[in-house]
Amino acid sequence: MNRDRQTKKTTIYDLAALAGTSASAVSAVLSGNWKKRRISSQLADKITRLAEEQGYAVNMQASLLRREKSKIIGMIVPKYDNRYFGSIVETFENMARERGLFPIITCTRRDPALEIEAARTMLSYQVEWLIATGATDPDRITDICAASGVKSLNLDLPGSRAPSVISDNFAGAKELTRRILANSERRLGQASPLLFIGGRGSDHNTAERVRGFRTAHAEVGVAVDESHILACGYAPEKAENALDALASREKHLPQGMFVNSTISLEGVMRWIRRSGHYDGRPPVMGCFDWDPFAALLGDNIEMVRQDVPGMLNAIFDIIDQGLSQTSLIEIPPVFMGS
Amino acid sequence: MNRDRQTKKTTIYDLAALAGTSASAVSAVLSGNWKKRRISSQLADKITRLAEEQGYAVNMQASLLRREKSKIIGMIVPKYDNRYFGSIVETFENMARERGLFPIITCTRRDPALEIEAARTMLSYQVEWLIATGATDPDRITDICAASGVKSLNLDLPGSRAPSVISDNFAGAKELTRRILANSERRLGQASPLLFIGGRGSDHNTAERVRGFRTAHAEVGVAVDESHILACGYAPEKAENALDALASREKHLPQGMFVNSTISLEGVMRWIRRSGHYDGRPPVMGCFDWDPFAALLGDNIEMVRQDVPGMLNAIFDIIDQGLSQTSLIEIPPVFMGS
DNA sequence: CAAGGCAGCTCAATCGATGTAGCAAAAATT
DNA sequence: AATTTTTGCTACATCGATTGAGCTGCCTTG
Numbered sequence: 001m002n003r004d005r006q007t008k009k010t011t012i013y014d015l016a017a018l019a020g021t022s023a024s025a026v027s028a029v030l031s032g033n034w035k036k037r038r039i040s041s042q043l044a045d046k047i048t049r050l051a052e053e054q055g056y057a058v059n060m061q062a063s064l065l066r067r068e069k070s071k072i073i074g075m076i077v078p079k080y081d082n083r084y085f086g087s088i089v090e091t092f093e094n095m096a097r098e099r100g101l102f103p104i105i106t107c108t109r110r111d112p113a114l115e116i117e118a119a120r121t122m123l124s125y126q127v128e129w130l131i132a133t134g135a136t137d138p139d140r141i142t143d144i145c146a147a148s149g150v151k152s153l154n155l156d157l158p159g160s161r162a163p164s165v166i167s168d169n170f171a172g173a174k175e176l177t178r179r180i181l182a183n184s185e186r187r188l189g190q191a192s193p194l195l196f197i198g199g200r201g202s203d204h205n206t207a208e209r210v211r212g213f214r215t216a217h218a219e220v221g222v223a224v225d226e227s228h229i230l231a232c233g234y235a236p237e238k239a240e241n242a243l244d245a246l247a248s249r250e251k252h253l254p255q256g257m258f259v260n261s262t263i264s265l266e267g268v269m270r271w272i273r274r275s276g277h278y279d280g281r282p283p284v285m286g287c288f289d290w291d292p293f294a295a296l297l298g299d300n301i302e303m304v305r306q307d308v309p310g311m312l313n314a315i316f317d318i319i320d321q322g323l324s325q326t327s328l329i330e331i332p333p334v335f336m337g338s
Numbered sequence: 339m340n341r342d343r344q345t346k347k348t349t350i351y352d353l354a355a356l357a358g359t360s361a362s363a364v365s366a367v368l369s370g371n372w373k374k375r376r377i378s379s380q381l382a383d384k385i386t387r388l389a390e391e392q393g394y395a396v397n398m399q400a401s402l403l404r405r406e407k408s409k410i411i412g413m414i415v416p417k418y419d420n421r422y423f424g425s426i427v428e429t430f431e432n433m434a435r436e437r438g439l440f441p442i443i444t445c446t447r448r449d450p451a452l453e454i455e456a457a458r459t460m461l462s463y464q465v466e467w468l469i470a471t472g473a474t475d476p477d478r479i480t481d482i483c484a485a486s487g488v489k490s491l492n493l494d495l496p497g498s499r500a501p502s503v504i505s506d507n508f509a510g511a512k513e514l515t516r517r518i519l520a521n522s523e524r525r526l527g528q529a530s531p532l533l534f535i536g537g538r539g540s541d542h543n544t545a546e547r548v549r550g551f552r553t554a555h556a557e558v559g560v561a562v563d564e565s566h567i568l569a570c571g572y573a574p575e576k577a578e579n580a581l582d583a584l585a586s587r588e589k590h591l592p593q594g595m596f597v598n599s600t601i602s603l604e605g606v607m608r609w610i611r612r613s614g615h616y617d618g619r620p621p622v623m624g625c626f627d628w629d630p631f632a633a634l635l636g637d638n639i640e641m642v643r644q645d646v647p648g649m650l651n652a653i654f655d656i657i658d659q660g661l662s663q664t665s666l667i668e669i670p671p672v673f674m675g676s
Numbered sequence: 677c678a679a680g681g682c683a684g685c686t687c688a689a690t691c692g693a694t695g696t697a698g699c700a701a702a703a704a705t706t
Numbered sequence: 707a708a709t710t711t712t713t714g715c716t717a718c719a720t721c722g723a724t725t726g727a728g729c730t731g732c733c734t735t736g
Contacts, residue, residue: 009486011722022686027723037725038684055485060462061403062722065691070399080424090418093445102459104442107431121440124398147393148347236630266630273634292574292604293631296611349692360716365693375695376714400692403721681734690724697717704711 010054018050019043026051030058064126073101073319074122075131075155076141078110082262083291087308088133088155095316101128110234112136116144123148129319131155138162151324153315158204158328165314167306168330169205173212173288175335177258179302180286181220184256187284187300193217193225195246195254195283197239198264201231206260209288213258228254232264239267240274247277256284262291269297290336304333348392356388357381364389368396402464411439411657412460413469413493414479416448420600421629425646426471426493433654439466448572450474454482461486467657469493476500489662491653496542496666503652503667505644507543510671511550511626515596517640517673518624519558522594525622525638531555531563533584533592533621535577536602539569544598547626551596566592570602577605578612585615594622600629607635628674642671 012026019026021043028037029047050056064070073096077085089105096103104125106118115132119141122130130152132141138159145152146161158164177194185191196213199206210229217224232242239259247253259265265287272278282300290305310331318324350364357364359381366375367385388394402408411434415423427443434441442463444456453470457479460468468490470479476497483490484499496502515532523529534551537544548567555562570580577597585591597603603625610616620638628643648669656662 012724013722023723024686024688024725025684027725031724038682040684043684055482057458057461057486059403059464059722061399061408061464062691063462063724065397065399065403065693065722066724067691080418080428081421082424083419086418086420086424090445090447094447102463103444106441107428109428109432120395123395125440126397126399144393148395262631269631269634291631293600293607293629293635296607296635297631350694351692361693362695362716362718363714365695366715369694371695376712378714381714397692400721401694403692403723404694405721677736679735681732683730683732685728685730687726687728689726691722694720696719699716700714702711702713704709706707706709 009059010051010056011059012056015047015050015054015056018054019047021047030056070126070128071101072104072125072127073129073131074104074106074119074125074127075133076106076108076115076118076122076135078108078134079263080107082289084262084289084306084308085133088312091308091312092131092315095312099316099320108135110134110136116140119144123150129153131315132159132162133157135159138164151322153318155311155315156205161326163318163324163327163329165311165318165329165331166205167311168332169208169288170212170215171330172304172306172333173209173258174216175212176286176288176302176304177213177216178219179335180256180258180284181216181222183300183302184284188255191220191222192255193222193228194256194258196229196258196260197232197242197268198234198260199231200233206231209258209260225254231260234261234263236263236267236270239264240271243268243271243275247275253277254283255281257286259285259287262287262289262294265289265291265294269294288333295336303336305336306333307331347397348389348394349397350394353385353388353392353394356392357385359385368394408464408466409439410442410463410465411467411469412442412444412463412465413471414444414446414453414456414460414473416446416472417601418445420627422600422627422644422646423471426650429646429650430469430653433650437654437658446473448472448474454478457482461488467491469653470497470500471495473497476502489660491656493649493653494543499664501656501662501665501667503649503656503669504543505649506668506670507546507626508550508553509668510642510644511547511596512554513550513673514624514626514640514642515551515554516557518594518596518622519554519560521638521640522622526593529558529560530593531560531566532594532596534567534596534598535570535580535606536572536598537569538571544569547596547598563592569598572599572601574601574605574608577602578609581606581609581613585613591615592621593619595624597623597625600625600627600632603627603629603632607632626671633674641674643674644671645669 012023015026016023028034029044034044093103108114108118130145132138132154134156138154139161142152142162152162154164158166181191230242232238259268284300286302290303314329350361353364354361366372367382372382431441446452446456468483470476470492472494476492477499480490480500490500492502496504519529568580570576597606622638624640626642628641652667
């Protein structure tokens with residue numbers, strides 16, 4: 001009825017009453033399979049028109065309860081404060097919608113407890129797949145999902161019990177380091193060992209990047225200074241603090257830096273401006289991640305861009321094919337400019 | 339049963355069978371009101387233990403179908419590619435969760451059709467509130483929601499039929515313009531009229547910012563050049579194209595710029611580097627929006643930061659109080675630095 | 677003219693959780 | 707001992723959409 005449009009929602013029973021037909025017919029028409037169910041096109045038209053008039057919207061809760069598949073796909077993501085994750089989320093939403101899936105995203109702020117809670121909540125909403133992006137404990141999430149028969153995937157950081165799609169951190173870091181060292185040599189006459197800053201020593205990506213960093217140094221015969229590998233965490237302040245500590249214990253700061261994320265770069269740049277340590281002779285820099293403004297900061301900063309469309313194509317290839325055996329897919333990052 | 343954990347999900351009926359009790363008891367225990375329903379604590383413990391063992395998770399679809407309130411809150415947002423919207427989304431999620439609400443967010447890429455579709459989908463999922471952020475046609479969304487008895491709010495861009503929370507664009511733009519003009523005078527000896535670039539001429543925020551821009555010029559007695567108000571859209575390329583066109587028709591480019599968003603700033607900065615038009619005498623700039631790296635680009639760029647926590651506090655004040663009469667709440671933006 | 681076929685519907689069970697109403701047994705009260 | 711109260715539970719209807727199994731006429735066909 002029109003008078004309680006404000007308070008109650010229109011259901012198929014309301015429409016059935018208005019059309020003088022049964023709820024089954026309404027359902028058949030509105031779910032699009034009225035041909036199969038042999039509803040006349042007159043009745044179909046009538047019902048469709050009424051539904052439009054009444055502003056009818058299916059009750060997904062009821063619909064999904066009855067159906068076998070929810071067509072809901074979940075993603076958990078650490079933060080929305082950088083281009084990398086922003087782009088992952090946006091691409092994910094688009095690709096999910098293209099496939100008729102409904103994406104649900106939750107930001108867990110790198111909080112392990114929140115990750116678990118978010119995963120459980122998503123299971124309650126009957127997600128068919130859960131993508132754990134940059135999770136601190138991906139295997140835990142895989143286990144929780146597996147216990148409910150839900151398939152899960154890891155993105156950005158790998159796990160050992162579900163397929164994982166990540167950047168080729170080793171190759172990317174090696175090439176990035178090679179470039180920074182080359183720039184350093186060009187600018188300063190000789191290649192000196194770089195500082196590595198940012199990330200977590202315990203995470204796979206940071207470990208792989210440090211390995212690439214070492215390999216690149218070794219290849220040009222430069223010795224890495226072990227005390228200059230600062231996996232201090234991701235927050236900008238952590239990078240600032242690490243640099244403060246470094247500056248207070250060493251006279252000569254490294255002439256070049258490998259920064260492990262744009263978030264760390266934020267702290268590094270702030271520190272460089274604030275401390276004045278590099279005034280006049282800015283360090284040669286590189287960043288494992290891309291940001292449009294950071295890219296404009298100067299011509300001495302080299303950036304790798306992780307291939308987000310490539311990574312999500314790999315994710316949806318797995319989903320489209322329904323695979324779920326453990327595997328590690330490494331997507332080469334892209335080098336900007338030269 | 340354990341053997342089909344992989345395939346089927348545990349329900350309260352499974353748990354009831356395992357515990358040798360009824361589904362009602364299981365439901366009462368797991369929904370936390372077993373005291374009210376006078377279930378013994380022995381049985382409660384037993385059921386809780388079993389639920390844990392079996393990795394039970396409520397079926398929200400079933401639960402919500404039965405309940406009267408869904409506790410789901412929806413938000414549509416244009417993009418995830420800048421700090422402003424990223425911060426809105428992250429803050430929104432946190433504040434929703436604090437209140438026991440489940441946030442669903444959809445990115446509509448400034449596509450009017452997608453906005454409508456997303457709104458309808460959210461209604462299907464029984465959202466209790468829908469926040470339309472930066473929507474191209476907020477009133478349309480309000481109407482769709484109203485037809486289903488769902489309350490809606492506008493954020494960032496105002497509508498006329500639902501409460502709206504936006505930045506104080508006029509005051510913010512006026513102060514920003516004042517600062518750019520002052521910097522311009524300090525640097526160049528005299529205040530010359532600024533270029534306004536970015537945004538949509540048709541949207542409320544751009545119109546208000548242009549008004550603030552004009553007022554600030556008038557207050558220092560500088561005449562605005564009407565052909566230098568370029569509301570060319572939000573995408574970076576649009577700003578680049580607008581500047582190309584401007585440069586091709588004018589010999590002297592403005593010495594200062596008011597850029598209407600970080601996204602436009604991206605295009606502007608790229609153009610400045612690429613075109614070489616400002617080499618040696620960089621323009622005095624200001625941007626209505628904040629980005630940490632853009633802030634480091636040089637000391638000649640003034641930024642206003644929209645007060646995201648303030649705006650979302652206003653949004654949730656309305657939600658907490660259940661208000662829904664139309665109103666326009668303007669939150670003053672924050673000036674960084676000096 | 678009976679039998680079969682088919683178009684165009686409706687009935688009723690079902691999905692899983694919730695909550696009201698009610699029932700049997702134990703405990704407390706008179 | 708008889709009654710009332712309390713405890714601890716179960717039965718069942720319900721939410722809205724879906725779908726397999728009918729059911730009723732009308733039209734063919736032999």
